Amino acid sequence: MNQARGLRQMVDREAGRPDPTPGLSEGIPRVIAVTSGKGGVGKTNIAGNLAIAFRRMGKRVLILDADLGLANLDIIFGLTIEHNIKHVISGEKSLSDVLVRGPEGICIIPAGSGMQDLAELTGGQKLDLLSEFDRVDDSFDIFLIDTCAGISSNVTYFNIAAGERIVVVTPEPTSITDAYALIKVLYTKHGTNTYKILVNMTTGPREAEFVYRNLSNAVDRFLGNVSMDYVGFIPTDANFGKAVRKQQPIIGLYPETAASKSITEIGKQIIESSNKDVCDGNIKFFWKKIIGFY
Ligand SMILES: Nc1ncnc2c1ncn2[C@@H]1O[C@H](COP(=O)(O)OP(=O)(O)O)[C@@H](O)[C@H]1O
Numbered sequence: 001m002n003q004a005r006g007l008r009q010m011v012d013r014e015a016g017r018p019d020p021t022p023g024l025s026e027g028i029p030r031v032i033a034v035t036s037g038k039g040g041v042g043k044t045n046i047a048g049n050l051a052i053a054f055r056r057m058g059k060r061v062l063i064l065d066a067d068l069g070l071a072n073l074d075i076i077f078g079l080t081i082e083h084n085i086k087h088v089i090s091g092e093k094s095l096s097d098v099l100v101r102g103p104e105g106i107c108i109i110p111a112g113s114g115m116q117d118l119a120e121l122t123g124g125q126k127l128d129l130l131s132e133f134d135r136v137d138d139s140f141d142i143f144l145i146d147t148c149a150g151i152s153s154n155v156t157y158f159n160i161a162a163g164e165r166i167v168v169v170t171p172e173p174t175s176i177t178d179a180y181a182l183i184k185v186l187y188t189k190h191g192t193n194t195y196k197i198l199v200n201m202t203t204g205p206r207e208a209e210f211v212y213r214n215l216s217n218a219v220d221r222f223l224g225n226v227s228m229d230y231v232g233f234i235p236t237d238a239n240f241g242k243a244v245r246k247q248q249p250i251i252g253l254y255p256e257t258a259a260s261k262s263i264t265e266i267g268k269q270i271i272e273s274s275n276k277d278v279c280d281g282n283i284k285f286f287w288k289k290i291i292g293f294y
């Protein structure tokens, strides 16, 4: 059995569905970056739990843990990481060797500081790496990227290479101004003009809409042709902290809590939303762009 088919069958078995016809993809995978201007706004927790929400809708989900060295998915979900993308780049491991299985069958690629090694690759090594990613392209329906915060080139690359972006913002004024600064850089320097806005750590829908309006009014006024799509809010919920301390996803541990219900709703909305503006949503194309930046 070839490697790609083996991986696909593993993912499908865990999704509780029969092995598909080899090579038959369900469509172009959606590549979605979860990002923010300011750190500590909940990106990693949202990416991890949203991945599980998508999984419960029958989607096969891969997350790239692209934050460099901060409290990451492996910590919040209590996973043991032995290898990361560095080992794929160096040719020591294949992509399926470094994939880690998370709760409810989500798959995670630990990236860590390995991404910096991309700058050292020769043309031939870049092609080898691309063919590794080509192998997983039809094994997943959704590829989520948990980015670090800010406007460094690293974050910028992930955001412009992804087909869709979820910008996580909280009601803190600094979080709103930093989200604006991120969108401004992505739009003015790279022409990236579609964003999904998720308001986290809020008291409820009124505050969340206020935050969204604040941000989208500033973008409308000073930047112009940018689509800002509100995808919902997640309330401040003490169960997040409890779940992190138990190293389990809140959506698994406390499915009935307000934050878990919000995440499930947001997941449904994203899946149902048309991605007609996403013409470049496949995983290989994403990597081609990323590798091209280095
Ligand atoms: N809705 C929420 N309610 C309460 N705490 C939250 C919420 N969202 C995230 N947190 C907490 O905020 C902290 C930062 O979250 P994290 O996902 O690591 O953010 P980031 O990845 O953006 O740096 C964590 O301790 C997490 O448990």
Ligand SMILES: [Mg+2]
Pocket (backbone or CB within 6 Å): 043, 044, 045, 067, 070, 071, 072, 146, 147, 148
């Ligand atoms: Mg994080």
